């Protein structure tokens with residue numbers, strides 16, 4: 530089976546006005562995404578994430594290298610038939626309602642009549658906006674706008690979805706909704722290629738991760754492998770008494786072949802604490 534995405538030795542330079550030297554935005558980047566995988570590209574601002582995605586979509590032409598989507602060269606229009614895209618800072622017509630927006634994009638993709646109407650309903654439900662489908666986008670929150678953007682990216686039932694900063698400017702509650710949607714897409718077998726600054730979220734949803742820095746891919750691979758600390762073993766106990774912990778310490782000391790680095794309470798994350806104390810709170 531062809532990979533969903535195959536980028537090989539991609540190079541892209543820009544010649545910004547007022548700058549003598551060309552700017553090397555993407556420097557010999559290669560990556561592969563298998564069908565059904567969720568792939569996260571992370572890196573500091575200006576490191577080449579969006580340019581890589583745009584080259585894959587055929588929106589910028591590479592200086593050299595190739596981009597393929599399900600085996601088709603991305604410079605060919607046909608390759609985009611199976612792709613949905615949520616750009617960074619998507620622009621929407623603020624006077625249109627959520628359902629009118631989806632209808633508009635659906636028509637651009639050739640959907641009509643009952644098929645279009647049922648697709649619009651299905652997508653509004655998927656992104657949890659059924660109750661807001663008749664409201665104008667001008668009154669949507671940032672999180673709702675990102676979700677309508679995601680619905681727009683799914684309008685033509687793509688096999689690959691490319692999401693450039695899907696949670697930019699969205700609070701932790703909205704971010705979690707988007708994260709759940711991405712997991713839902715994965716369940717449906719849709720391949721997802723995303724970039725994000727929310728590293729914890731990338732960690733929660735991605736199967737593979739690439740770290741890009743100054744245009745170069747500096748680390749790439751399955752998330753589990755990248756995060757595993759090779760020389761350490763974790764044991765987590767529930768309800769351990771201080772006596773039991775002391776016994777474990779003694780055992781390790783007596784054995785002498787290993788060192789106990791840390792024992793104590795594992796920490797939650799600020800995001801989990803925030804959600805637990807706000808929307809997930811169960812008041813008596």
Ligand SMILES: Nc1ncnc2c1ncn2[C@@H]1O[C@H](COP(=O)(O)OP(=O)(O)OP(=O)(O)O)[C@@H](O)[C@H]1O
Nearest residue numbers: 543544545554572573574575576577578579580581
């Ligand atoms: N159309 C363009 N013309 C000139 N320079 C560009 C253009 N697009 C991107 N660049 C430059 O290329 C480099 C990579 O930009 P890119 O947008 O791909 O980075 P990014 O990793 O997506 O950043 P961010 O996290 O801020 O979105 C940056 O230095 C940027 O200024």
